[in-house]
Amino acid sequence: MRRIDQIWNSCCDFDQVQSTINRVLGHLPGIEIPNVMPTAFPLLNISNDEEQIVLTAELPGMDSENIEVNVLKDSVTISGKMTKPELGEDSRWIRKERRERNFERTVALPIEVDVEAVEAVYGKGILTIRLQRVESEKPKKISIQAG
Amino acid sequence: MTTDQVETMPRKVLRPRVDIAESDKQIELWLEMPGADEKSVDVSFEKNMLTIKGTVAESCCKEPASCCCEYETVDYERTFEIATEIDTAEISATIKDGLLHLEVPKKIEAPRNIVIEKRE
Numbered sequence: 300m301r302r303i304d305q306i307w308n309s310c311c312d313f314d315q316v317q318s319t320i321n322r323v324l325g326h327l328p329g330i331e332i333p334n335v336m337p338t339a340f341p342l343l344n345i346s347n348d349e350e351q352i353v354l355t356a357e358l359p360g361m362d363s364e365n366i367e368v369n370v371l372k373d374s375v376t377i378s379g380k381m382t383k384p385e386l387g388e389d390s391r392w393i394r395k396e397r398r399e400r401n402f403e404r405t406v407a408l409p410i411e412v413d414v415e416a417v418e419a420v421y422g423k424g425i426l427t428i429r430l431q432r433v434e435s436e437k438p439k440k441i442s443i444q445a446g
Numbered sequence: 447m448t449t450d451q452v453e454t455m456p457r458k459v460l461r462p463r464v465d466i467a468e469s470d471k472q473i474e475l476w477l478e479m480p481g482a483d484e485k486s487v488d489v490s491f492e493k494n495m496l497t498i499k500g501t502v503a504e505s506c507c508k509e510p511a512s513c514c515c516e517y518e519t520v521d522y523e524r525t526f527e528i529a530t531e532i533d534t535a536e537i538s539a540t541i542k543d544g545l546l547h548l549e550v551p552k553k554i555e556a557p558r559n560i561v562i563e564k565r566e
Contacts, residue, residue: 342516357480357517360545384476386467394466397478424480424544 340402341377341426349438352408352430359424360397368419368428372411375428378403410436461524462500462546473530473550479522480544487546489539496526498546 341356356377358366366379380401386392412430419428462477479487481502488499500522531553538549 339516344516345514357544359478359480360476360543363543383465387469389471390467390469390474392465393468394464396463397465397476398463421543423483424478 339404343406350432352412354428356426357424358426363421366421366426370414370417372414374405374407376405458520459523460520462522472552475548477546478544479546482544484541487541491534494528496528499523
């Protein structure tokens with residue numbers, strides 16, 4: 300039986316392989332490294348409990364004013380633009396791996412949420428969105444009576 | 447995957463994405479390390495090698511049983527070989543919103559005139 304740490308995580312190891320290929324090709328003159336984007340951006344982690352759904356997304360180096368979060372009762376849309384700093388007149392780019400693009404991603408929610416009770420926080424490059432379940436979506440404990 | 451298994455798994459270490467710009471006076475680097483801050487990033491320079499390490503304190507998924515993860519929490523490490531002579535005392539590093547910005551000034555030597563002496 301394999302140890303759990305030997306299980307290959309395809310997402311992160313493909314990222315390592317891509318980085319290695321970029322590094323090798325980057326040493327060849329005249330090679331432009333294409334900015335290969337994942338199909339969906341940003342990648343999201345979603346967790347839920349009896350009270351809320353929490354979404355997190357990695358968006359490093361962004362101005363929070365350039366991030367937009369729109370919530371409907373059954374979906375969340377995250378959009379924005381990632382930009383790069385302006386260089387001085389005598390500076391030139393010699394390597395560009397970071398994304399510079401507009402993005403928009405909509406995620407359907409499995410339950411209905413209260414659109415008036417949404418909290419979105421951006422810190423350390425991570426966007427965290429907390430959505431509260433509407434009352435009808437909260438689990439209710441059923442008491443069992445002796446028959 | 448249980449919470450215990452998540453906590454005992456060795457965390458992956460990835461190379462952060464980087465943008466590099468160069469001018470006559472300095473080299474600038476921007477490295478993406480979401481989740482890292484000024485307390486968890488280490489920058490060192492030795493024998494022409496610039497090494498950046500960053501750790502992330504919080505895991506993106508505390509309760510794996512109720513979590514759908516498209517990305518996992520990782521730590522970061524990357525090393526660059528700097529071919530140019532630099533002024534190591536003047537390297538500056540700032541981090542904001544998971545983006546580390548390094549300014550590495552080049553060492554500029556003033557031109558020196560060599561005096562030629564006549565040999566008797």
